[in-house]
Amino acid sequence: MQYIQVTFSFTLIEEYQQDLLISELAEIGFNTFEDTENGFSAFIDLDSYSKENLTEALLQFEGDFEYTYTVTEIAAENWNEEWEKNFEPLIIDETCYVRATFHQSQPSYKYEIVIDPKMAFGTGHHQTTTMMMQYILESDAAGKHILDMGCGTGILAILAAKKGAAELVAIDNDEVCYLSAKENSALNDIHNITALCGGKETIPTHAYDIILANINRNILLDQIPVYAKVLKSGGEIFFSGFYESPDLQMIQDACKQLGMNYINHKKIGDWVAARFIKA
Incomplete structure (x- = not known):
């Protein structure tokens, strides 16, 4: 390509x-x-x-x-x-070590993720990916069914899988990202991620405990009604890919109408990630 x-x-x-x-x-x-x-x-x-x-x-x-x-x-x-010339390993909260295939393994970290991006978004270096990974590290993913929308390299789903998620679906509308998510899952010896190529219409009609969506404001606003339908009552949804003002309030308003309540948010630079729970 x-x-x-x-x-x-x-x-x-x-x-x-x-x-x-x-x-x-x-x-x-x-x-x-x-x-x-x-x-x-x-x-x-x-x-x-x-x-x-x-x-x-x-x-x-x-x-x-x-x-x-x-x-x-x-x-x-x-x-x-x-x-490859510019990629440096990344450490998230002193717990998760993200590296490429050509870097030395660091087994002292609780979670180690190997990423080969192949033009797909998501090595952890962007602020939005970092904050989403921080949320996953803080959350209880064990035994959970998780949906990762706009999965890019699959890094978020891979981290959730390493934290014990039972079943994961990772979706991206870019074929390069879809293939990258599949390849990176294999690189990390993860076998419970189903990668799909498509948009909101591709989401399987399962009930999810956690939804991860690191995209951009306009796509999130378009897809939030679909997320609300497939998220379990009491389930968590984590968003990123937007700014604090005016985007966060717009996301909050859209979620509130559908019974998903704002809990808190993180901010790095001008980028924001936010946590919601479905009533």
Whole structure:
């Protein structure tokens, strides 16, 4: 598969401004982001890329900050080579160690996860993934039936499986992510994750104890009614992929209408993750 890499360079930009730009790019299909010395690179598969959509998204930031960008077409294997040069192992709450296949194992950590991203989102380095992993570490997943929406690499489902979840369904509408979730499950010797390719229509009509959804605000708002239908009474749902203002209140309002009550939220930078429980 071919990909488009858009590399942004900034003279001066606030962190929240960069996060807003990344959020807008995610809205139009960019699904992987990598920090660079002077900015960041964003990746999207060639079939999903639209020059017109990119131009329209950037118009929203006209006058806010100065930037330049380049657009490059790359092959997946070239991106993975570049990723390997820059990926560093990650430690979450001194409990979970996330590494690539080419890193040394660290069995002293309670949970070790091996990730080969293959252009899929979710190595734990992004703030949203980190906060979702923190929530999973704090939760009781043992014996639970869990749904992971927008699963990316499958990292969240894999961590929940390592914490003793009984059965997991991991769904992503990107075929690369779907295949990545399957491969990473195998890398971690996890055999109770069912990976599916699709959107909300793909969700099996089971009753879930926990739902994980790290996507973006608009998709979450569209899919929340479906989550409410398949989440057990007393079940937990964890959201991320959005900002504290105005997004969190919008998520809270949508959940409240469907009997899912806000409990608390985490924040790293401008990104937020939130916990809800169904009445």
